Amino acid sequence: MGETRPLYKTSEWNFDTMRRTYDAIAEVAERDLGLDTYPNQIEIISTEQMLDAYSSIGMPLMYQHWSFGKHFARDEVLYRKGFAGLAYEIVINSNPCISYNMEDNTMTMQALVMAHAAFGHNHFFKNNRLFREWTDADGILDYLQFAKGFISNCEERHGVKAVELVLDAAHALMDQGVFRYPRPGKLSLKEEETRQRERIEEAAREYSDLYAHTIPGGGQRFTHTPEYRDEMKVRMEHVKLPEENLLYYIEKQSPWLQPWQREIVRIVRKVAQYFYPQKQTKVMNEGCATFVHYHIMNALYDKKLLTDGAMLEFMGIHSNVLMQPDFDDRQFSGINPYALGYAMMTDIKRICVEPDPEGEDHEWFPDIAGCGDWKGVLKDAWENYRDESFILQYLSPRLIRDMHLFGIKDEEGVPHYEVSAIHDEQGYRKIRQVLAQRYDIGYIEPNIQVTKNDVWTIELTHHAMNKVRLAEKPMDATVEHFQTLWKPDSHVTLTSIDENCDELAMSEIKPFGEGDVQENVR
């Protein structure tokens, strides 16, 4: 054995060093950590292209819509004015797993990014139950290609305005356009195309027998004929209610939409569903990727494949990524998913390898404390949990103490917050439970269902938890969008009810800002 030489010595990268480093990383990832990944496709892009990718929700291809332009315009300013840096990388849940690396990155950053995205995220995408069950990595790019083509065809045929009308409305309902429980069928381009053809044919048939003789002149206006009313009544009676997936409901039941409009609603719904697992696994996904890159970079250093300088640079970037400002810090903007995920996973490793001698870990985690097989435990967690259940299961008292977590109770109408739990014996479980809940999509996003329908009236019900109401202005606008898709001359009402089914009184509430926009997996 000759002396080991570092993989690279300068911060400049080239394709050769990239490849060599990738191989070294892959060796650690597969042999040591035993990660199971999709084949990787690493794409080198420029900063402009990174900005482009940002605004089409991180996907390499996306249909055209002005809202993406709006996000682009905003990101562009933030970036140009130096308020925000760009992510070092974007990774796409697809097979092969595509990750974007920026050309401006130093070689150490490229190595970090490869370990982080091409192995960490990649392993998570391929193995996590949510992704396996809800998304189809093989089909997504084909599907988006289809969607893009379909929508641009529609724009040519029906005009950009008509298409935007549908897209605007469908986007507004995106959060309520996912199935939360049953498992949807996987996307397959072939099936989509066949189904679409069938739908258009069927619609043509339907149009000829129902629409044609009820509507003189055709088009989208209905005469309120008794035949039509009866027909729709029968149809409505067969709809199973309540329905929580508003887009699905519209796609299937709207008496007004034309086939191409239904197809667009479906596309938006499919995209929403594709991102649904990502929303629920931010902490885990980032934690997994960060843990993996940290482990791999250290392993490379131990093998003397990284220079001291590279290692120092890496540590700098790593700790920036993990920065978690305190609640009273000016930079505080919520809990950093990278920091929390990484801390929890490192903590799991500690519990497995060197549990607390006083027995606290044994008491809290009898199954894993001191078992030694931290790789197995982590892989099991990556596979089977989402943020909410992961925190509920694995947030340890030790970490709660380290992070000085505390709970705040914020009750409407009370002039002060109340500290409800701190890092002590009485508080651990409470903190764990409350924090887990904050990552439960079902809890964060309004639960709105169609509860009653008729051709001309639709009742939507918002199931409010703890009397948390909807922000009113955007709510009205969103309901309007629902109406647009359902049937412009219909009557749509939205009622908020609490756990006891009592109606919540509305009050003048200023909106909360844009809330949680979908974020790229960094």
Added chain:
Amino acid sequence: MSMTIVDRRLNPKGKSLRNKQRFVHRAREALHESIRRDNGSDKKSDGNKDTIFVPQGKKMVRPKSSKKTAEPRFFHASGTGSVERIYPGNKEFGVGDYIPKPNGGRAGTRGKKASDSGDGEDDFQFILTREDFLDIFFEDLALPDLVKTGLKQIVKHKVERAGLSSSGTAVNLNLLRTMRNSYARRIALHRPRSEEVEELLARVFLIERKTDQTAKERRELSELLERIEHLRGRQRLIPYIDPTDLRYNNFERKPVPNIQAVMFCLMDVSGSMAQYEKELAKSFFMILHLFLERYYKKIDVVFVCHTHEGWEVEEEEFFYGRKTGGTIASTGLKEVHKIIKERFPADSWNIYVAQASDGDNSSGDSDTCIKLLNESILPLCQYYAYVEILDVREMEAFENEENGAELWCAYRGLRADWPNFAMKRIASHSHISPVFRELFQKEEAYG
């Protein structure tokens, strides 16, 4: 594990451009308002060179939120109901401690994310290109009366390509076309190729070199020579390039209207004009300049200052120089007239004059001004804008257009006789943009 690296850097950039254009298009209405508002009210008077109200490169715009660009969703209103949250970094709190809410617990106004505008979303800035910006800013404005006087033109000639011709000078020879013609002709007339002749010649040499030629070879030799002679004869008859093959690039001289304009910025810099008033005047001139720039490829700007005498200055001095003295407005006008006569003959230049003044003038001089304008300047001008800069208090006092300072009163009479004369008053930055718009409103240009 298989891995591919793809270099995408050469892929097209600006994938988002179309989306951004769609967004800008949607936001146009909201932009209109904010651009005009911003430019009306922004304080640009820090005496810096960059205070030009439209930056040379790009412009940050903060669009007002509008329904057209909102992306509403259902979301929970902050501060409603009863919520528990977890925060990191506890230092001193114990269970049961109270922390007062910043606003006494009224719902909805608290929290980092609550935006000041109240409409939440859309409270962000984005970059417009200079072109986009000016398009919007100058939309529905036009130069007054362009049709009537027409764009004064001197005819210049521009050389343009005009196909091919069969005659011309050697420099314009179109080799490609010529060779193509020649080739076609050679094929059509069966001109022997040189290779063919050379082949035969080679054979001739081969035979001639032999010392012991057979009878057969000698016969062949004479046949060959005959054949070669024949071919060469044909080659001479059918030239490689014939004069009929020649094609020349043809150029034609086309008359082009030469649209050029000159703008005179005439400003009173006497003691009565304070820094603030000068700033207002400059802002106005800047807008005018930008506006004219969009219509004319070539625009000359002449800066003229006057106190009790008028003189031409450089841009730098015009905007930043300081001078004191009395006020004799006619000196400035005289200077303008002199320059027009010397350098900008009215039949080949579109002439614009913008005069800014606080309205002071030494008594008796106003009549001279009127005379100058009536007789010498206004007949030559495309447009003459007089802007009077007032104190805010004065503005109130002079609500009625009939009252005013010396110059204002004098100039008032001109309006009836000269449709290309306009006068307005401004007292603050917020007036500039509306006044400018009024001066250049498309329909009402001349009432």
